[in-house]
Amino acid sequence: MRTRTIVDTRRVPHTVDGETLLITEEHTRQIPVPPRDWDHIVWTGALGLIIVGLGIVIVWSTSSIGQLLVRTDIAAPIAFAAATGFSLGWIVCMALEWLARYDPVQIRHPRAAGHVFLAADMAAVCVHGWVADSLKVGIIGAVLSGGAKALWTLALDRQAAPLSARDQQWVMAKRAQIGSRLALGAVRRQLTRAEARAADEEAALRARSDADPDGPDESEDEPDADILPLPPGATTAKDAVRTAWEAGFRDEDKIRRTASKALGRPLSPDTVARYVRALKVGA
Known part of the structure; x- marks a missing residue:
């Protein structure tokens, strides 16, 4: 049997004057050489x-x-x-x-x-x-x-290498399973991008509606359950915001919807934010 020599190193303890330290030591070993393929x-x-x-x-x-x-x-x-x-x-x-x-x-x-x-x-x-x-x-x-x-x-x-009929069916089923996962991942990415575009368009339309106070009223199918009705005396934007604030609302979006409903026209977020800051300072 043909062999070849391999030189390995290992850490071994070595003591001098009663003090033991680890040192590196080489040792050789013979391993068999496989025949040529x-x-x-x-x-x-x-x-x-x-x-x-x-x-x-x-x-x-x-x-x-x-x-x-x-x-x-x-x-x-x-x-x-x-x-x-x-x-x-x-x-x-x-x-x-x-x-x-x-x-x-x-x-x-x-x-x-x-x-x-x-x-x-x-x-x-x-x-x-x-x-x-x-x-x-x-x-x-x-x-x-x-x-x-x-x-x-x-x-x-x-x-x-030829595959048996059962092995071939297993390979095809496994390939179909992984292909379905890849296809679903691609579809999810497409749906995520479409959802993001739809959200951007809706946000842009809302911002445009808020920036046009003379535009048509926003249609609502059902009134929000958490919005309290305001008395008809709140005729100005400032009064409407203050009334919503005194009613206990602290979220600016809810305040804006409440005041807009009372005024009969939409208020811009900047207007609501300005009046809310003034109410916070007064508080």
Whole structure:
């Protein structure tokens, strides 16, 4: 068995002249070395080669399709930027396939879309070869793209562990449960924002009504139970506020509603606050 040496440190007591202190001491130990995981090494190497091949295919396809688009008097930077979309389309779909490798239902859509993007990429490369009087080279470039896609599909099939029917249903139910929680959270945020906007609009309308003392009377379906009726002699705003104060009201909003009801017109909060301050000073 292969082993390797590890040096550890530990704190140990050491006594000199009757005084004991903790010092650092090194000690070595041997631990077994696990054998090489050749399966993992081979998988890592194969995956690295696939990624390198994808890079080569992207460069080839982009170069071919970019030269094809340049023939239509499109600026070279724009043509080559657009050409990357042909390869990146099916490569992004392969990434989505990887994310959905444990869900046989969700993986169908990115796989089908990847085939469509791959077919468009291969067709464009072949067209470039035909236009450039080198159809064989175009076919070779198209085969490279198809081969890269096939290798990735094989690697994905190896990595995706199959799930039993019961396990698959459990995964789908759990995903639906978490998705519902996320959706409800988003709906709650929308409702909170809508409620805040409605409250702001109501506050703005109330402030506008208070600032317009000549406006129409505020409609009330039912009288407030905690507002006492004022005698008809309270004809001025000051008298109405003082009467509400003497009736025992201390909340300025209640005083304003009581005085406004007695006067038959709304009072502004600033007016009520000014009279209330004067009554507090007099008290």
